[in-house]
Amino acid sequence: MPRILYSGTKNASSWAFRAWLALKEANAEFEEIVVDIRPPQRFSNLKKIAEFSPPGAVPVLVDGATVIFDSLAIMEYANELCDGALLPQEVLTRARARSFVSWQHAGLSSICPRLSFESFFYPDKRAMSLDERHQATGIFSVWEQQLESSGGPYLFGALSLADLAMLPSALRLTSHMEDLKQWPGVSAWTAALLSRSTVKEWLLDAKQQPVVPLGDYMP
Ligand SMILES: N[C@@H](CCC(=O)N[C@@H](CS)C(=O)NCC(=O)O)C(=O)O
Known part of the structure; x- marks a missing residue:
């Protein structure tokens, strides 16, 4: 079937x-x-x-x-x-990876509805408010530390559900920052994800769609 x-x-x-x-x-x-x-x-x-x-x-x-x-x-x-290949094999590391997935699934931060996934595709991005910047940098620091502790290139070394869950947020948050100099790990991580053929395939199609405007995008 x-x-x-x-x-x-x-x-x-x-x-x-x-x-x-x-x-x-x-x-x-x-x-x-x-x-x-x-x-x-x-x-x-x-x-x-x-x-x-x-x-x-x-x-x-x-x-x-x-x-x-x-x-x-x-x-x-x-x-x-795929016999568990998308989560770490070691039980505690797997639990920690699931924490990232759950964090995202529970909303991650109040910044996400304000900078929606749609906004990643807007040609003109608005500036983040001070509060949004504060929240975004807090999330970037968590990603940076996790990447440092795993050694990368993904949050838990090999690609996992944690990366796939976080990717849409990583795209919209990083695309609203002027640069990622302070977060070299996050910068390399998003580049690694963006180079995957699966991610490329979705985004290529997404970028061909008419932009979806949301009335609450502007602060
Ligand atoms: N918790 C759900 C959320 C799904 C969701 O909100 N999907 C949106 C599209 S991205 C939708 O279909 N919303 C319709 C609605 O909430 O009525 C999931 O993770 O699948």
């Missing part, structure tokens, strides 16, 4: 991006159906998703007769499909 990922508009759905990336990096075969989540069609499209998936949101993976909803569940399933 086929495996179908109901994904989202590529320059608007960071949750779909995470699930899609995990499946691709696990070398899992799947068909993709992109659900247009831009208003106004967003509402009718998501209503159709709600007919088979309780949250009525994307991403959703339909694997045979099983509906797997929520990006985190799909990412964990992708990891199992």
Whole structure:
């Protein structure tokens, strides 16, 4: 039975991006159906998703007769499909990697809704407020320390779900900073992620989509 990922508009759905990336990096075969989540069609499209998936949101993976909803569940399933290759093998390191995934899944910081995933694709970026800059630099310091302790190139050495979960936030936060001189590890980490063929494939498509404006982008 086929495996179908109901994904989202590529320059608007960071949750779909995470699930899609995990499946691709696990070398899992799947068909993709992109659900247009831009208003106004967003509402009718998501209503159709709600007919088979309780949250009525994307991403959703339909694997045979099983509906797997929520990006985190799909990412964990992708990891199992590749025999755990997307999480560290050592139990404590694995728990720590899951902390990063959970931190992101729980919202990471109040900066994320204000600098949405869509804003990464805006040709003109607004300046961050002092509070946003403070929050962003706090997150950068955590990434920098983690990269230092693992030795890189990814948060836990080899690529893991932690990198895939954090990538959309890393893109929007780094793209709003003038430079990353203070965070050489973060700079190398984002470059390593951006050079992966899976990431390139999603972003190439995302950059071809019409920009999705959000009214609350300007402070
Ligand atoms: N916790 C969910 C969040 C999914 C989510 O919010 N998806 C957005 C698109 S990126 C959506 O479909 N929103 C519709 C809604 O919330 O009604 C996940 O990780 O999959």
